[in-house]
Amino acid sequence: MLGMLVCLPPKKTITFLLTVLLLTPLAQANLLLHCEVTYAGSTQVIETGPVADPYPVQSIDIGGRFWFKPVMVGEGNRVDYVKLYAYLDAQKQPLxxxxxxxxxPFPAATTPHPLTxxxxxxxxxxxxxLIYSCTLQGVQP
Structure with missing residues (x-):
């Protein structure tokens, strides 16, 4: 690829580099964990991308009764693992x-890939x- 850059006129080289820089985040941003969580007839859509550190990911309140925490650890289009946590909102602390x-490996299937x-x-x-289902988008097998 660098050989191509040397052959391009300066204006086209800059255009090419800007295009690559602009499209690179889009290629990484398409990895998505999509969850639909339902409680008491109300459905919430929760989407998250990959994180390097799972600990700061916050749980999401579901109707004041449950907490749901989707965590996808990975980088770029690589998923190391997905963990899903569901808690009951109890008096002392969530259960x-x-x-x-x-x-x-996640099987090469349709996109979005059914996960749960x-x-x-x-x-x-x-x-x-509490009812939920999750799918993966953009994952490479």
């Missing part, structure tokens, strides 16, 4: 209902129901 871990299927979780004295 972990489920921790799901997904590791590569539809999950149904129940918690609390009244057995409230």
């Amino acid at each position: 972990l209902l489920q921790e799901a871990i997904y590791r590569p 299927g539809e999950q149904h979780l129940y918690g609390g004295a009244l057995e409230r129901e």
